[in-house]
Amino acid sequence: MVEKRIRNMEEFATVSGISRPTLSKYFHDPGSVRATTRxxxxxxxxxxxxxxxxxxxxxxxxxxxxIGILVPYLSDPFFAEMVRLIERLCIDAGYWPVVFSAHGExxxxxxALATLESLRPAGALIAxxxxxxxxxxxxxxxxxxxxxxxxxxxxxxxxxxxNDNVQSIGLIVDYLCRTGEPPxxxxxxxxxxxxxxxxxxxxxxxxxxxxxxxxxxxxxxDWDFERIGLDEGMRLxxxxxxxxxxxxxxxxxxxxxxxxxAYQKGLRVGHGPGCALRIAGHDDHPWAQFSCPPLTTVAQxxxxxxxxxxxxxxxxxxxxxLGEERQMHYFQGRLVLRASA
Amino acid sequence: MVEKRIRNMEEFATVSGISRPTLSKYFHDPGSVRATTRxxxxxxxxxxxxxxxxxxxxxxxxxxxxIGILVPYLSDPFFAEMVRLIERLCIDAGYWPVVFSAHGExxxxxxALATLESLRPAGALIAxxxxxxxxxxxxxxxxxxxxxxxxxxxxxxxxxxxNDNVQSIGLIVDYLCRTGEPPxxxxxxxxxxxxxxxxxxxxxxxxxxxxxxxxxxxxxxDWDFERIGLDEGMRLxxxxxxxxxxxxxxxxxxxxxxxxxAYQKGLRVGHGPGCALRIAGHDDHPWAQFSCPPLTTVAQxxxxxxxxxxxxxxxxxxxxxLGEERQMHYFQGRLVLRASA
DNA sequence: CACTAAACTTTACACCCGTAAATTTTCTGT
DNA sequence: ACAGAAAATTTACGGGTGTAAAGTTTAGTG
Numbered sequence: 028m029v030e031k032r033i034r035n036m037e038e039f040a041t042v043s044g045i046s047r048p049t050l051s052k053y054f055h056d057p058g059s060v061r062a063t064t065r066x067x068x069x070x071x072x073x074x075x076x077x078x079x080x081x082x083x084x085x086x087x088x089x090x091x092x093x094i095g096i097l098v099p100y101l102s103d104p105f106f107a108e109m110v111r112l113i114e115r116l117c118i119d120a121g122y123w124p125v126v127f128s129a130h131g132e133x134x135x136x137x138x139a140l141a142t143l144e145s146l147r148p149a150g151a152l153i154a155x156x157x158x159x160x161x162x163x164x165x166x167x168x169x170x171x172x173x174x175x176x177x178x179x180x181x182x183x184x185x186x187x188x189x190n191d192n193v194q195s196i197g198l199i200v201d202y203l204c205r206t207g208e209p210p211x212x213x214x215x216x217x218x219x220x221x222x223x224x225x226x227x228x229x230x231x232x233x234x235x236x237x238x239x240x241x242x243x244x245x246x247x248x249d250w251d252f253e254r255i256g257l258d259e260g261m262r263l264x265x266x267x268x269x270x271x272x273x274x275x276x277x278x279x280x281x282x283x284x285x286x287x288x289a290y291q292k293g294l295r296v297g298h299g300p301g302c303a304l305r306i307a308g309h310d311d312h313p314w315a316q317f318s319c320p321p322l323t324t325v326a327q328x329x330x331x332x333x334x335x336x337x338x339x340x341x342x343x344x345x346x347x348x349l350g351e352e353r354q355m356h357y358f359q360g361r362l363v364l365r366a367s368a
Numbered sequence: 369m370v371e372k373r374i375r376n377m378e379e380f381a382t383v384s385g386i387s388r389p390t391l392s393k394y395f396h397d398p399g400s401v402r403a404t405t406r407x408x409x410x411x412x413x414x415x416x417x418x419x420x421x422x423x424x425x426x427x428x429x430x431x432x433x434x435i436g437i438l439v440p441y442l443s444d445p446f447f448a449e450m451v452r453l454i455e456r457l458c459i460d461a462g463y464w465p466v467v468f469s470a471h472g473e474x475x476x477x478x479x480a481l482a483t484l485e486s487l488r489p490a491g492a493l494i495a496x497x498x499x500x501x502x503x504x505x506x507x508x509x510x511x512x513x514x515x516x517x518x519x520x521x522x523x524x525x526x527x528x529x530x531n532d533n534v535q536s537i538g539l540i541v542d543y544l545c546r547t548g549e550p551p552x553x554x555x556x557x558x559x560x561x562x563x564x565x566x567x568x569x570x571x572x573x574x575x576x577x578x579x580x581x582x583x584x585x586x587x588x589x590d591w592d593f594e595r596i597g598l599d600e601g602m603r604l605x606x607x608x609x610x611x612x613x614x615x616x617x618x619x620x621x622x623x624x625x626x627x628x629x630a631y632q633k634g635l636r637v638g639h640g641p642g643c644a645l646r647i648a649g650h651d652d653h654p655w656a657q658f659s660c661p662p663l664t665t666v667a668q669x670x671x672x673x674x675x676x677x678x679x680x681x682x683x684x685x686x687x688x689x690l691g692e693e694r695q696m697h698y699f700q701g702r703l704v705l706r707a708s709a
Numbered sequence: 710c711a712c713t714a715a716a717c718t719t720t721a722c723a724c725c726c727g728t729a730a731a732t733t734t735t736c737t738g739t
Numbered sequence: 740a741c742a743g744a745a746a747a748t749t750t751a752c753g754g755g756t757g758t759a760a761a762g763t764t765t766a767g768t769g
Contacts, residue, residue, distance in 0.1 A: 061745085086423040101448055114471070145420075319631035429756090
């Protein structure tokens with residue numbers, strides 16, 4: 028590595044003895060220049076530390092290599108895991124993923140979308156806040172940027188990829204009814220369409236099986252799900268307000284909080300003899316297998332959702348026609364039987 | 369909102385009746401133009417949807433408003449939480465945080481640093497991988513970009529902010545020795561300097577108190593800590609290989625896995641009568657309070673670390689002289705007594 | 710109303726790279 | 740060795756904004 032700092036492509040052209048337009052071609056696609064030229068450039072790159080200025084590049088390219096990823100709450104292990112998978116797929120495809128979190132707030136989601144749009148990304152993968160999203164803002168964004176919506180099905184963009192909540196909730200309700208007392212449904216005020224869909228499906232599934240649906244709704248409006256599960260769970264147990272000894276939670280985080288509540292109240296959770304409660308969740312969060320007892324739940328197919336989302340986005344970016352209809356891809360949940368129910 | 373799309377600042381200058389240099393000043397700092405002018409600009413902004421092109425802005429500014437945040441593993445709840453706090457502080461200060469994760473891999477860390485550097489950020493807050501970081505790459509980065517290192521004290525950059533592991537481990541070792549059988553130390557191959565420091569401090573603390581230190585090291589080299597805690601915990605319990613009934617884990621994630629192992633082996637964890645094991649952790653991870661039983665641990669001061677890191681970075685960015693010496697800020701841990709030990 | 714400082718406008722150039730067009734060099738196959 | 744193709748070079752312009760310099764308008768003061 029030589030002392031001299033290269034400040035722009037012009038200088039690098041001088042020291043490498045390659046013309047600037049050829050260098051520009053090379054940096055855009057190394058395969059587009061002759062092998063001998065490529066070797067000369069690359070040996071120069073080893074001597075002089077130079078990288079093209081990203082801002083100047085993107086200013087002129089209609090199509091940047093940026094892909095925006097927006098999630099409602101990055102500290103939620105579900106989204107953390109989805110982002111991890113998606114990022115990897117983007118990187119491996121030569122894109123540059125940029126992650127934004129709405130931190131659960133409408134205003135920050137709008138900000139993130141605005142910032143993202145001004146980055147002129149090739150495309151975006153977004154999981155909207157849902158209920159508290161500013162619909163028109165999100166819609167306008169999707170009209171400007173090729174976008175795949177995942178997880179939370181806000182009716183915008185050209186495609187949606189997510190979990191088939193009707194199938195997955197049906198699966199676990201069937202299981203719970205088949206193996207013990209029919210479940211009640213434990214939920215908090217829904218933050219997105221998934222939560223509503225899950226509750227409605229629970230009700231329908233119970234009715235289909237000839238049982239009386241019983242929904243337990245507790246307060247709490249932020250993203251601190253385990254806390255809500257714990258606090259409200261403690262209260263419900265104290266007040267003996269749970270209408271069934273089998274509790275299906277709207278999601279795993281709530282279930283983990285509820286399991287903690289049961290533990291602290293001295294109630295044994297599980298399906299064996301001597302157990303007072305059965306608790307089941309939904310999602311198969313990364314932490315679900317480490318609760319005590321491990322959580323029976325329905326696994327969302329994280330990898331399938333991530334892969335299909337990215338796949339469709341790449342098609343959109345490549346200008347492939349996906350037809351007039353808005354595409355919807357639902358992946359089936361998979362029953363994960365552990366000790367809690 | 370009017371139909372016509374504004375394509376650049378020139379056009380916006382025409383429609384708003386304000387000259388382009390004044391607009392440029394306004395977008396850089398709204399307070400730098402006269403109130404009447406500001407009002408005219410802002411009323412025009414309501415009519416015409418215009419935002420300056422980020423790429424063109426940053427191409428000319430030596431100092432961008434971008435702040436890079438790099439963590440070793442974004443799905444780790446500790447880092448997810450740190451990123452959440454840091455992002456908020458940056459946004460509130462008018463900066464534009466960009467988050468990168470090394471996904472636990474040296475190569476991706478190097479990539480992220482390279483990408484980040486080419487963004488010409490005003491500054492960066494990085495938690496290096498540590499042991500598997502490419503020291504020279506990280507060092508070179510910190511020479512180019514004002515950087516605050518947090519959590520993992522790689523000896524680079526102008527400042528480090530993190531937890532005082534000597535104090536915090538001393539605290540919990542004291543507590544455990546005072547209230548029951550002296551602890552053994554449960555660790556996996558250290559991924560960063562913190563893990564080493566914690567083990568060494570454990571050994572010293574035990575010797576200081578006149579006890580025989582006993583370190584249980586298990587294999588496992590990735591970031592799947594709970595899994596390691598569970599699998600190796602099951603093995604150790606089966607083989608009766610734990611040298612003490614009190615186990616201090618290198619971090620909370622390991623402890624949560626170990627608690628799950630104890631539960632699955634039918635061992636009661638806690639400090640009451642009838643308990644077979646005491647298990648303690650370190651960090652006060654967001655999930656520590658929801659384990660069964662809730663985890664006794666030492667809380668890192670997340671907020672203090674985030675705030676001090678950002679504060680120092682802003683000073684660095686403002687060109688304040690922090691002196692020749694590399695600054696090191698250690699925050700004290702706080703004992704969090706719950707039911708597990 | 711005159712004076713002054715602050716704020717604004719006009720003009721012009723810079724930043725770094727993409728890219729098109731015309732020209733020259735190099736490679737490929739016979 | 741030679742024609743034709745492929746690839747490189749030279750030249751030139753454009754993109755959207757920052758910013759400096761010089762000139763003009765505005766606001767504030769007495």
